[in-house]
Amino acid sequence: MSNQEHLHIYRIAAACLLALAACSGGESGPRQGSPEWYWDAAAGNIAVGDYAKADEQIEAAAEMDGELAAKAVLWRAALLAGLATGYDELTDAYSEGQDANQKQAAQFQSAINEYRRQTRQNAIDFAESMGAVQKAIGEQDTVTLEFPLPEGSAAESPILPTVRTGRVPRNDGEAAESFTLESQTLTRAVLRAAASLSGAGEDIEKLRAGLGTGSASVARGDFETAIARYLLNTAMMFDREGLNEPKIRTFIFEMAQKWAEPYLENDDYKEWAADFEFDVTNEERDMEGKRRIKKK
Secondary structure, eight states: HHHHHHHHHHHHHHHHHHEEEEEEGGSSOOOOOOOOHHHHHHHHHHHHHTTHHHHHHHHHTTTTHHHHHHHHOOOOOOHHHHHHHHHHHHHHHHHHHHHOOOOHHHHHHHHHHHHHHHHHHHHHHHHHHHHHHHHHHHOOOEEEEOOOOOOSSSSSSSHHHHHTTTTTOOOOTTTTTHHHHHHHHHHHHHHHHHHTTTOTOOOHHHHHHHHGGGGEEHHHHHHHHHHHHHHHHHHHSSSTTTTTOOHHHHHHHHHHHHHHHGTOOOOOGGGHHHHHHHHHHHHHHHHTTTOOOOOO
């Protein structure tokens, strides 16, 4: 069974969950097409791991008016940051696997092409969502995040290291390794992005203790520095060894610096600023064709 067939089954499951919710809710349930309806639909798809469909529904909710729309904007930012990172990690793993196993290069290449396409789309969508994110947080000193989290672990998929060493994941039967690897990697990346933006760092248990039981409030500076870091990482995806699109790279790189600027001279973010500026310098060197500096 292919990844697409697995995804089709997941979508059917999500549709069934939504239908059951609509039946149980009766007249009191959200009106179809309302922000609440899209929000519930997205939550259902997050629960079954259909992140692409969930993104469509979160985006629809985010484009509407009202308090829920602002929450959806922030939810989508976390989702897109995670998906871009997750697909980029999958691309890198399959590229390493292809180098290690030239005899089966074609099998790796089809996955590389698809994951590269997904990386590009989610990375651009993430960057383009920043205007809406700025509007959603306004002048608040704290940012409140409120959205459901996917089930799963923030641990690296055990399949990923085997792909890097050149083993082609099995893609037959109901337990296709390629599908499992993709699901585990994307879920991990989404959880890590949500944790970072919510001020939990890499502590997923802290994330679940906050967002998992309702909402999490994070200092504006913590939220914005996390956004700046994800934007910088996203810009790196477009370097010569990655997607190789210098104009997009420069655009997102400059955006990252704008988000970071208020905190570069802030003593509360001194350590963060040092790491950020080191990576900015390396990006500038790489753009100029110079060698990157190794961190001591």
